[in-house]
Amino acid sequence: MIEADNSKGQLVCIIDADYVLSDKEPLIRLWGKTKSGRSVLILDRTFDPYFYVLPKPSADLDKLVEAIKAMEIEGSKPTRVEIVKKNLYGKEYDFIQVFSNNPTDIPKFRDTVKHFDGVKEEYEYTIPFYRRYIINKGIVPMSWVRVFGKEIKTNADMDLSIEAEKIESIKEEEISEYPSLHILAFDIETSQAEGDEIIMISMMDTKDFKKIITYGNKASNVETVANEEEMIKRFFQLVKEQNPDMIVGYNTDRFDFQKIAEKCEKYKIPIILGKDDSHMIFRRRGRVSAARFRGRMHIDVYDFIENILEDSLSTEVLSLDRVARELLGLKKEKLSWKEIEELWKKGDIKTLGEYCLHDSLLTLKLAKNLLPQIFELSRVVGQTPFDASRMSYSQLVEWLLIRAAFNSNEIAPNRPKYDEMMRRRRAEPYAGGYVIEPKEGIHEHLALFDFQSLYPSITITHNISPEMVDCNCCEVETKVPDYEHHFCTEKRGFIPIVLENLVRRRIDIQKKMKKLEPKTMEYKRFNSRQYALKILANASYGYYGYPGSRWYSRVCAKSITAWGRYYIKNVMELAKKLNYEVIYGDTDSLFIKIKTKKAAKEFLDKANAMLPGVMELDFKGFYKSGIFVLAKSGVAAKKRYALIDEEGNLTIRGFERVRRDWSKIAKDTQEKVLLAVLKEESIQKAVLITKRTINKLKSGKVKMDDLVIYTRLTKSLSQYEQVGPHVAAARKMKERGITVKEGYIIGYIITKGTGSISSRAEPVSDAKDYDPDYYIHNQVLPAALRVLQGLGVTEEKILHSSGEQSDLTMFKKK
Missing domain, CATH: 3.90.1600.10 (B family DNA polymerase, palm domain)
Structure with a gap:
């Protein structure tokens, strides 16, 4: 039964959207939840796909319309052809709007129409159908609608399915909260020793469900099945039983689901993880193929962090451990891939299971921490969380503008x-x-x-x-x-209007926030929204x-x-x-x-x-x-400075301390040197700090973790002609069966021995020692001298002086 009678409609928060073909015609599906937590599927058969044709000024409009009406491609003909007035770059034109009853016809029709005499250009033929629908209908994902219609039965695993007769969007001011969502996190472990097999899957959700599945050896905290194939089937079964609204993971687009897909192809297992009987598909989203299943949203937290949050984080690498430490104050259990292999060989399933489950816990906590930001970004740009969480800044701005263009009767340029x-x-x-x-x-x-x-x-x-x-x-x-150049002062431009709306909305939200306690959910929701508005406004310049x-x-x-x-x-x-x-x-x-x-x-x-x-x-x-x-060139370096406030807090910009391609020992030394100079006003102490670090390196007592250098691969390994240390380390990782791709951040340590620096660069998990001379002369000394050389300190003084007293009086600018 519908929770409210049809005269009042059903209140639903829209979480996701897609479409399927039903009797060769498109059926829009909106997936949502009610305030009471019931899952709802809304079906709409009344919307047709379309694109626009701009005629040449010399074209005979009526003849062109008739020619378009008459075309037939693979048995399909336009269902409707209309002349409409629309604006392109602020100027009004007569456009021809071409409709079909099948979204797959649109590119075919466009490819034919573009060759017609009298056609200047075609527009909006690449907008995905479900996105076209939510834009035209004014539906904002993660916001509420009131749907009127009749309850029907479908094959979807939903509490309620409604054939829509009318859908009304609810204003943000009326209902701003989200429904309670059932979220399930998962993680997989793999073993190269077993021929690149998935050896374990863990799951944890927001309803206190937790499960570890493996095969082979048994343990009290783990469910054991016969083999890898049965483990994957059991994972799918548990997802269906728990029936979450959302599955979250960390790097699941590029690793976990890719690996699962490989195995399912091998075992001929259908990947059915959604709320209907359709198979999982990979949709291209920028550089990444995103795993999608119908009705059950998949959010890869890593994608969102990489696209949107990376620049605001201090961590050098976006590993689950580093990100969780920074955002949650929590860390991973520490196991190297070699230790994982050893635990698996020994049959220590209990320890391995705890490690795997802890990854699911961290992923779940990260998702709960970041989903409010994703949801608000989704609301601002008007795209589903699945899509918005995988968009770059430029894509977010683009979809914000496409929605605004429709509302302004503007055609979106190609x-x-x-x-x-x-x-x-x-x-x-x-x-x-x-x-x-x-x-x-x-x-x-x-x-x-x-x-x-x-x-x-x-x-x-x-x-x-x-x-x-x-x-x-x-x-x-x-x-x-x-x-x-000059800009018009008589009429307002399209993009300035959009930006002004963003800025005003943010100011209004900030005013509301001042009246709220920071610990309240409403304050946190508003804070996520104002952040979304801010990053979109700031990204607009780059989009031009x-x-x-x-x-x-x-x-x-x-x-x-x-x-x-x-x-x-x-x-x-x-x-x-x-x-x-x-x-x-x-x-x-x-x-x-x-x-x-x-x-x-x-x-x-x-x-x-x-x-x-x-x-x-x-x-x-x-x-x-x-x-x-x-700088090394002898001119003052741009954006390289350090400041200390009246409370003794240090702010650093541009120094090695804030860059990932320097080891922790170099960065920590530099920060201590800066504090000695700015807070204690002592060059002597700064030199002494550097000398102590050098002596510690010589003694072999520095922790290996403090020596790791991180560098991103900017292209595939095969494209590198010059083999730098990170490339050499990455190649060694690949030889050992570890996945390495463009965009990955490689951690390595320079070890003892003969040969080039690159030849001695070892992946972190394989390094047994370190080369103290390299870290002294290529890491610690350069980092310290970046601060001290302008204060009269030389490498010679650090290495060989006894450390005479120095103050900063002569170096202070009056």
């Missing part, structure tokens, strides 16, 4: 063809942000100012949008600095210059950076007029010597008074002192 994309890539680079070289040395009393969302605010303030470039409708009052962009505009991209240079220069000029010294400026931030916080805030008010539109300068912090150092 993605560029290969040749056009290559032409864009080969274009001469345009000038970026303005940089004033930092003044080398130690500076006291520093105020840091930062433009609030500089590029989005410039886009909104100056109406920067492709269709607004060099308009003829208004007098040119203000040109772009350094260029002969992205070669694969639908709304690509080199003029817009370079105009935004030109205005950025103009405004930061103006603020710097203001500082000079007020007799403040600018120590460093880069794109959207600047350091100014100011004695007090009060003076800094007075300067802020004066700067903001001269900024137009929504542009605003923020006061980010006051620092007791900071050090800016020289």
Whole structure:
């Protein structure tokens, strides 16, 4: 029975969407949950796929319409052909809208129509059908709808199935929470010794279910089956029995489900993990093939972290262990792949089972931590969590704009063809942000100012949008600095309107957050939403210059950076007029010597008074002192500085301390050196710290974990002509049966012996010793001298001096 009578409709939160062909016609399926936790499948047969045709100005519109109506491809004909008025880059045109009753006909029809006389271009033929549906119907995933219709029976494992007659979207203000979702996490373990077999699968969910499955030896905490084939079948059976709304994993797109798919092909097992009887499929999402099953959402937490969160994390590698440590304060049980092999050979299933189950626990906790961000991102861009969690920044912006385009009666421009994309890539680079070289040395009393969302605010303030470039409708009052371009001041541009909406929504949410306790669920939900709005607004500038962009505009991209240079220069000029010294400026931030916080805030008010539109300068912090150092070339290094505030907190930018391609011992030494210089104002202590580290390396007492260097593979191993240490280590890993691909981060240690550094680079799990000379001369000394060489310290002094007393007075800038 339906929970509410049909006159009132059924309230459902939409979690996922897809379509199937029913009697050769498309059937949209919306998967959702009610407030009481019942699973609901909504079916809609009333929506037809379509695309647009733009006629040439000289075309006979009626004849072209008749020609399109008459075409027949493989027995299919358009079901409807209509003339509609739509805007393309802000200008209104007559478009021909071509409908079909089968989404697979759309590319066939388009391929035929493009050869017709009178056709200039075709549009929106690549938008997936289920995405087209939710955009046109105004349905926002992870938001609520009220559905009216009749209850029907289907083969889907759902509490309720409804044939929709009408679907109404509920405003966000009316219901903002999510339904309670049943989430199941899983992890697999493999063994190369057993011929690359899956040897164990663990599962854990939000209803306290936990299970470990293996074969062979038995243990009290593990369910044992006959063999690998039976284990996989049992895994599928347990998923069906537990019937979760969502399956989550860590790197499951690229590893776990790929491995399971290989085995299922070998054993001829159908992979049925969804809520109907369809098989799992892999859908291409960027560089990754995403595992999808109908009705049961699959979220690979790793994909979201790699695409969206990586730059905000301090961890060098995105392993489950490192990410869980940073985000949860929890860590993996420590077992190397060799130890896993040994446990399996010995039959220690209990220990191996605990290890495997702990991975599922960490994955489940990570998912619960990150799903609110994924859900809010899904809401903002209007795409399902399955899709949104796998999108890059540019893809998120694109789908935000496609939805906004439909709501504005705009046609979404086509993605560029290969040749056009290559032409864009080969274009001469345009000038970026303005940089004033930092003044080398130690500076006291520093105020840091930062433009609030500089590029989005410039886009909104100056109406920067492709269709607004060099308009003829208004007098040119203000040109772009350094260029002969201008932007319309009479009409608002499409993209500035979209961005302004994002910015205003974020401001409104931040106001609401101020009235809430930070520990409340509502506060956390709002915080996830404002973060989603922020990253999308900030990513919009990059989308103008992205070669694969639908709304690509080199003029817009370079105009935004030109205005950025103009405004930061103006603020710097203001500082000079007020007799403040600018120590460093880069794109959207600047350091100014100011004695007090009060003076800094007075300067802020004066700067903001001269900024137009929504542009605003923020006061980010006051620092007791900071050090800016020289690059190897002898000029001050951009974005390489360290600051210490009045509470003794250290902020580091650009030093080896914040880069993954330096060992922990080098980075820790550098941080201690910076603290000695900035906090204790002692060069002697900084030198002593470095000498002690060197002596410890010589003694052989440094932990191997502190010596690991991480480097990402930027291409496949076969494409490397120069074999660097990380490539050599990766090749050794591959020889030992470990999967290594482009994009993987390789951890290695330089070991003792003869030969090149690369030949002595061993994967972490295989390294038995380390080369102290390498770590002294290629890691610790360079990292320490990056700070100390500008203060008169040489390598000779560190290695051979007795460490005479030195202070920093002579190095402080007045």
